[in-house]
Amino acid sequence: MLDFIGRLTARQRDPRLLLGPGDDCALIRAAPGRAIVLTTDEMAEGTHFLLPRSTPEQIGRKLARINLSDMAGMGNAVPVAALCGAGLPESTPWQWVKEFTEALMSELNSINVSLAGGNLTRSDKIHVYLTVTGEAKPSETARRGGARPGDIIFGIGAFGEARAGLEILLSGKPAETRFKKLLDSFWLPPIQLEAGAVIGKRKLAAALMDNSDGLYKSVKTIAAASGCGALIEVNEDARSPALAAYCAARKKNWRDYVVSGGEDYGLVLAVNPRKARGFIETFPQACCLGVMTAGRDILFHENCKPRNFEHF
């Protein structure tokens, strides 16, 4: 297996990757004047995917994307290299490992990120993790704790689609053609690296994070880190056509999906009102999702108050 990964990674020709994989450590050239950006995320069987329903390609591609999404959530951070760890049962077919690794590398290499090393261990169920390192000017990063009361909350990317996709997957029934996009939103969330880079370079965000656990949790996290509160208000801008069709067919409230649906992996940010116009002109696809407030409470406009807070 290591031979196979060796051959696959030997095709990588990034001059920033000085050594790896195959030694005790990887060596990566540091960019002058840049800080090192580091993040890790994991997917575990039974929690993030079920076997054999999920393919190794789906898992490999999503693992790359959810890690890169954290880079996007830092502003103008350029991912450079990654280490992949896997815990695999002895019975894992060789073909599974091959397809997983090829998919992971295809995602990474498509944006010039090298697979620089990793670790393999035996475990009862499959889990896979990735650590991505990148580079950024600290002044072009955007953090979670900079929001102030009055800042406008914006979202970039689809909201609620991944949860709808997950529901279809868990139903066990084949997805209707018109809902296939929702499955893609779950398995192949679009990663907002370019948006993050523009936001970071132009310092458009007072606070920024990736939307991995749903809008409510993202806003709550930004509010807590910033020492303020928020009012969440979801209007039709946040309702994607695919989500609208799904919720109409299933008689569901689409706002529940937007507010509480996780794994969407877009961006949530707080924008100073003076910068809001410039932000909207740059990101006409962004939707307004509320406003940061004084105090510490997370309040909801009456049209989108979650009925069941136990989920949180």
Next chain:
Amino acid sequence: MLDFIGRLTARQRDPRLLLGPGDDCALIRAAPGRAIVLTTDEMAEGTHFLLPRSTPEQIGRKLARINLSDMAGMGNAVPVAALCGAGLPESTPWQWVKEFTEALMSELNSINVSLAGGNLTRSDKIHVYLTVTGEAKPSETARRGGARPGDIIFGIGAFGEARAGLEILLSGKPAETRFKKLLDSFWLPPIQLEAGAVIGKRKLAAALMDNSDGLYKSVKTIAAASGCGALIEVNEDARSPALAAYCAARKKNWRDYVVSGGEDYGLVLAVNPRKARGFIETFPQACCLGVMTAGRDILFHENCKPRNFEHF
């Protein structure tokens, strides 16, 4: 739980840690003229430890050490910061997480390494992983592939003790006092960061790696990476008093432990004969373990030929 980790990590005051934990990514200051060194390693329940026999403190401390050992295996690499990931069953007691995290951080902080972030996920059994980033002058790193026929193979650290310790643990019986050191060798392997630094700075090694899977596998790895073979010859220098006493009591061949025992985490290196004298003067505790040869075979002096190759 995140609150607790937040309080624990807030005490870290390394100016190189610009941000973390608690945001999408950690930010670490890059040292001018240094490359980024990156490694990851994992411990999984059932493979690397059994519960409840293993304490969270043992697991946390060992997780730090096995990762730092990879840094030592790179030569003069200075570890700076780490990300920790954990997959935990819902039933994991809070006390377990607390003790694990405190032990991990105590190991890291004792050598000025910050815990910069991580990830937490739900899983059926416990697994924990760490990614460590550090800095090094590439010219002061030592890799696996530089050995040449005629280079002398040296070892630094105890060989075979960890396997003996593991046997005592698996026996389920309490360890005799005279064998307690063997348990320490398994749970708290001494990490050779200082030795690695000197070897790297003085360019003493043609090839270097940490001895995580036993002498045979280490030599095999160096030989394969270097395109040569090796003759392994183990004399009494490699027999520690604790291992000698254990093998005498159990009527075992101590050389089997030295050659095939894993998890010792010392260093194995190939030294050009012209540098051997300087190396021995610098590391009088090192033991000579053989010589690199032409060809591709790994041969054994007849006194240490493993009887059972199926382990490999």
